[in-house]
Each structure stands twice: as C-alpha cells, then as structure tokens.
Amino acid sequence: MIDFKGFRARFAPPLLSFGLALAPTAQAAETLKVAQIDPVSGPLAPIGDSSTRHLRAKFDHINAAGGMNGQMLELVVMDSEGNPEKAQVLLRQAVDSGIRYITQGTSSAVGAALGDAVDKYNRRNPEKPVMLLDHTNTDPALTGELCSYWRFSFSPRVPTRTEALLRYVSTQGRVKKLFLLNPDYSLGVAVETSVKAALPRLTKGVEIVGTERVPLGKVRDYAPYVAKIRASGADGIVTSLFGADAIGLMKAANESGWNGFVYAYTAGGVGLPTALGALGKERLVWVNDFMPSGELAGEMKYNDEMLANQKTDFYQMQQTYGYDLLAEAARRAKSNDVTKVAKQLDSGVTTQSMLGEVSVRGADHQAVVPLFVGIYSDKVKRGLENTPYSYRTVARYEAKDVTPASTCKMKRPG
Known part of the structure; x- marks a missing residue:
C-alpha cells in the first residue's frame, strides 16, 4: 500500500521479540506456517494490525474447511516497523526457521526489498524456494519492472x-x-x-x-x-x-x-x-476491489464473524480472495510444496469468491478482480x-x- 520513508531499524533480539519461538518443532509438521512481515508497532501499526486480523479470519475459514491439503495454516506475525532493512532480517529468520510462505502488505518499499531478497535466496536455494504473497500493496512497479516469478500480488494496482x-x-x-x-x-x-x-x-x-x-x-x-x-x-x-x-x-x-x-x-x-x-x-x-457496506452475498455473515473473533469490521477483501486463490492452487497441485503451488498459480488459477470469479494472471502474477x-x-x-x-x-x-x-x-x- 504505502512506501513510508524515514524509519530507522531498531532491531529487537531475534525471535524472542515476537513472543514465540520460530525454530522448527513437532507442531511445524502439523501446521503450514505463513510469516506476515508487517508493522505491528510505530506509526503504521494500525494498518499492519488490520491486515493481521483479516489474515487470521481467512486462515480460520480455510482451517475450518480442512486446511490446505489437510494441513492447518498458522500465521506468524513479525514486526517490520515499516523498515525495509529490518524486514529483510526478519525474512532470513523466518526462512532459517523453515517457513516458506511469506505475506506482506502496507509498504511498497518493504515489498520491493523483500521481493529482491526472496529472488536472491531462491536463486541460491532452488531446491527449497520461498513464495512472497503481497496482500495490499498497489505500486505498479511490483508487478511491472520489479515483477518476480515468486511474488503473487492480490490488490489491484494503481x-x-x-x-x-x-x-x-x-x-x-x-x-x-x-x-x-x-x-x-x-x-x-x-x-x-x-x-x-x-x-x-x-x-x-x-x-x-x-x-x-x-x-x-x-x-x-x-x-x-x-x-x-x-x-x-x-x-x-x-x-x-x-x-x-x-x-x-x-x-x-x-x-x-x-x-x-x-x-x-x-x-x-x-x-x-x-x-x-x-x-x-x-x-x-x-x-x-470492495465496498464494505453489506452488499455482497455472504459479507454480513463474514463481518459478524470478524467482529466476534477478530474485534474488527470486515474491511479488506484482498486477504479473502487472495488465499482462496492460494488454496485452489494447492488443491490442484495436491501439495503445499512452494515449487508445485507456484507452478499452478503461474498457469493462471481461477476460483470463486465473494466478488464472483477471480483469477491470477500468469503474465505478472497479479490477481484479476472487479x-x-x-x-x-x-x-x-x-x-x-x-x-x-x-x-x-x-x-x-x-x-x-x-x-x-x-x-x-x-x-x-x-
């Protein structure tokens, strides 16, 4: 969404600052972890927090339906403070802990930095690549001159x-x-x-x-x-x-x-x-891509659930249809392996959502929505x-x- 300048990284002690251990555990085999690298402190915290709540709501829906290929989704929230350099440090921590799916929005500067870091990592480690899921950025450069095979963008561009x-x-x-x-x-x-x-x-x-x-x-x-x-x-x-x-x-x-x-x-x-x-x-x-006013089929029920479980109104549609597309790609791949899921998304996955039919365009990995x-x-x-x-x-x-x-x-x- 935004490209906020002027931050200076204030690096917290690795892992412990997030209130959880990121090292692989027995639970990791049972859940599919997705790392959200967004600001949860500082001036951009309200935006990052809103994305967190919408992601959790969607993950709850996917998990209630059996997860992705039977694997439950788990959101790991990591505080970038809106700082590109800190976001790259957090990416390394997430990847070192075994996380292969990264989601980010809120800052196009952070999105560009993470996209570059993911590309470099994947070139060095082609056998265990990482996927970047961009849920709310709208800067056209991210699907234009900075487009990447490993980035999939949900929010419509400017x-x-x-x-x-x-x-x-x-x-x-x-x-x-x-x-x-x-x-x-x-x-x-x-x-x-x-x-x-x-x-x-x-x-x-x-x-x-x-x-x-x-x-x-x-x-x-x-x-x-x-x-x-x-x-x-x-x-x-x-x-x-x-x-x-x-x-x-x-x-x-x-x-x-x-x-x-x-x-x-x-x-x-x-x-x-x-x-x-x-x-x-x-x-x-x-x-x-969405007017939160109760006009869509299923919207009022979803909003009621978000108010009850996430204590916020249903504002953001990108996380909803974006992860519908991811789940459909994983279903077609019959696997949650990043390489196999990316191949399906790249081929142009289409699915149904509250908006009707939505798809991923293979040319630039942009979600195509009304x-x-x-x-x-x-x-x-x-x-x-x-x-x-x-x-x-x-x-x-x-x-x-x-x-x-x-x-x-x-x-x-x-």
Whole structure:
C-alpha cells in the first residue's frame, strides 16, 4: 500500500521479540506456517494490525474447511516497523526457521526489498524456494519492472484503479477541474502519473488544474493546501492520502467551505469513519476491489464473524480472495510444496469468491478482480466502527474492462 520513508531499524533480539519461538518443532509438521512481515508497532501499526486480523479470519475459514491439503495454516506475525532493512532480517529468520510462505502488505518499499531478497535466496536455494504473497500493496512497479516469478500480488494496482475511477468520473459530469494532491513517495507518484496519462483518453472536458506532493505524516494543517485548491478553481481532488493526512484534508476542506468531490485511492483505512463522522458524506469517493457496506452475498455473515473473533469490521477483501486463490492452487497441485503451488498459480488459477470469479494472471502474477467505486454515505446496509457510515457502491467495473496489459518481463526458473 504505502512506501513510508524515514524509519530507522531498531532491531529487537531475534525471535524472542515476537513472543514465540520460530525454530522448527513437532507442531511445524502439523501446521503450514505463513510469516506476515508487517508493522505491528510505530506509526503504521494500525494498518499492519488490520491486515493481521483479516489474515487470521481467512486462515480460520480455510482451517475450518480442512486446511490446505489437510494441513492447518498458522500465521506468524513479525514486526517490520515499516523498515525495509529490518524486514529483510526478519525474512532470513523466518526462512532459517523453515517457513516458506511469506505475506506482506502496507509498504511498497518493504515489498520491493523483500521481493529482491526472496529472488536472491531462491536463486541460491532452488531446491527449497520461498513464495512472497503481497496482500495490499498497489505500486505498479511490483508487478511491472520489479515483477518476480515468486511474488503473487492480490490488490489491484494503481493503473487499474485509475481506469475504473476515471471511467466513473466521465459518466457523472460533475467535475471539470481536478487537483492532484498526493504523498511524495512511490504511491503518490504512481497515482499522479497514471491519472495524467489516462485522463485525456477516458474523459472529455476534464482538465488538471494543479498538482501537489505532500510530505506524508508531516503536515499539521491542510488549510494552505486547500487554499491552493480553491484558488485553482478545482471542483474535484484526486488523492492517495490516508490516515491522519486524509482526515486533515477533509476537515480543512470542510472548514473552508469547499464543497467539491474528493476521489480517493486509500479511503478505507481503519479509524477513518470514526474520525470523519459526517465529513465528506456523499462527496468522498473511493475506488477499490470492495465496498464494505453489506452488499455482497455472504459479507454480513463474514463481518459478524470478524467482529466476534477478530474485534474488527470486515474491511479488506484482498486477504479473502487472495488465499482462496492460494488454496485452489494447492488443491490442484495436491501439495503445499512452494515449487508445485507456484507452478499452478503461474498457469493462471481461477476460483470463486465473494466478488464472483477471480483469477491470477500468469503474465505478472497479479490477481484479476472487479473494481468498485463507492461514495461515503449513511445509506448503507452496514456502517463501520459503530457509525452509520460506509461506502455505497455506485459503479462496478469488470476486470477485463479495467485491467491494463501486463508490462512484466517474467523470468521463470529453469
């Protein structure tokens, strides 16, 4: 999801810092361990924690159905603090303990570092390779110039989201002038680049009237940015700000009296509905692979289970369909061996999920799923975080219509 800079690794003592021993035990033969290398401390901890809870919920479902080829899944959570160097240390610890499946999201910088480390390890150890499962990153480079045979990515990339979002914008006729306001790292750059490239092709009479990159987590007052937006005459903002930055932007826009639309790539973060309340109601638009508002078959039941067992709302769909795809590949392989499962995924596995049919594209190992556009509203079947607010679906785009062609030059083993 994000590429958070400025961290310095504060390495904890190996293994003991995670509250569990990673050395192989008798239990290891009975469970299939998956190491989640995400932040569980520091500024990004809420995002990492949300991913953990969604992964545990999905693992519970798979295990209740008999596991993967009869083997129960066990999640081993390792705290990267959002730091690429520490993430690589944790990867070595996980691999040394016998873990062969690694899952990661939250930071594209960490995702890139882990992908490089996994590739290097697998070249040195072709007989016992490691698989990297990317559950929430959206940086297109990870399935483009940095694509890897051993990485499988679940969350739709930025260009796919842009395709869906601008198609929606073009059908509404509500905005004519867009201001691009994004964080100053890879996600923000990718959003800015893709919108500039796609806007002339997908819309008519819509222009970009301003562009600004924001130092993430460092802006305490968004009023000056909103003043620039108002001065530009923009009636729409395109942004990939999230968390406190997204909330700060919405509050400053509201206080200034600006009443345009905000088109967001990352508006689904935990804590957002609680902080926003009615701010942005019917004006905050989100593009994603899932609108958590109770509209899908089976969603309400799954949400009830997550509230009971994981103490959180069902926000993230990527872990759900992503591990459906992994389990289907293992079923076809009749094995949980990484080499055999990767071969099945690489061949283009398809399965059913809450979203309907989903698949893995062999060209770049990207999950191919439909995209939704939703608007922040209290006219929903289920609200989030004990509020009446979530995102009401206003458009759905099938994967074949919004997924760009792959740019990956895949290097397969052998």
